Amino acid sequence: MSESLGAVLSGHATLLFLALTLGAWALAVALWQAGGRHALLNPTLVAIALVAAALAATGSDVARYQAETSVIHLLLGPAVVALAVPLFRHAPAVAARAVPLAVALVVGAVLNCVVALGVLAALGGTAATLVSLAPKSATAAVSMAVSAETGGIAALTAVVTILAGIVGAVAGPALLDRLGIADPLARGFGIGLASHGIGTARAFQESEAAGTASGLAMGLNAVLTALIVPVVLRLLGLLP
């Protein structure tokens, strides 16, 4: 007795969704290269759109897709630990710039949080949304934990964290070009501070130095965000 194709395929959902994701990524990278590495063809953004379209076309459940592709997400941990390798290679250059980088980290992190809350409040954002947006520039694991701790909506924080990553990865390099900031360390540090891992992926496309600085800013800002967001929210009267 042979099974129907549909039944066989649904038993291989993990492989199907993995193939879909890897295929979408390969196609997105090919498009990006064919399009002269245009910022709007950011491979992460295009691959997300391709997978989303495929899921919508086949009526697949997004939560099921995420569960079945968790192995890809799991690799993020080792990838972050491995940032120690390029950081070690570039340590002398980073150490020589420790003071400006430290100042940039603190000013950038506070400004990021204050601008986000200011714009949102001016446009009539509710308190729960304000709290949910405050930690958005920390890497997702941290931003969601901080959001939950301070009474935000963790799911909304997850979404705006990804959004902050995509915005910085797509528009950040062009903005820095316009400002005439060419130094790879400075470029990467700015992108990583605001746009964590997705920005770091973009920075590694520029150079190893930019990617390293981005990864460093991501790690440092994860810690700093966890420390300053509750303080900023308390100062603004959003936390008791």
Next chain:
Amino acid sequence: MPQAFLLLVSLQLAGDVASRLAGLPVPGMVIGLALLFAILCLRARRLGRERAVPAGLAAVAGGLHATLGLLFVPAGVGILAHLPLFAHEGPAILAAVVASTLAAIAVTAAIAARRRARTRGPAMLPAEARR
């Protein structure tokens, strides 16, 4: 290669355990990063070779970082499941994220690019020279 992966996974695990037990506001993977950095420093000192990284570890790290963007695809697709959250305040949220992200990138990079004579460091060497 397997040894390199074992090292990365073990350090992440150690970082996670340390983060939980000590109640630190730092994710385990970031502690793992710091531990690996310390290990590389100690190893280079023992070997007497500055900036030396085991070949297998360098290869795994290079591969992971070259495809880092792929690792965010499942999480990005997850945004779809939460679109209703944007129903009411969508435009305001979008404006806040775009404005704050771009402002932070510009200001952070501008400060980081400042060099004074005293803090001027050696020029960044090309990556290949370090390999």
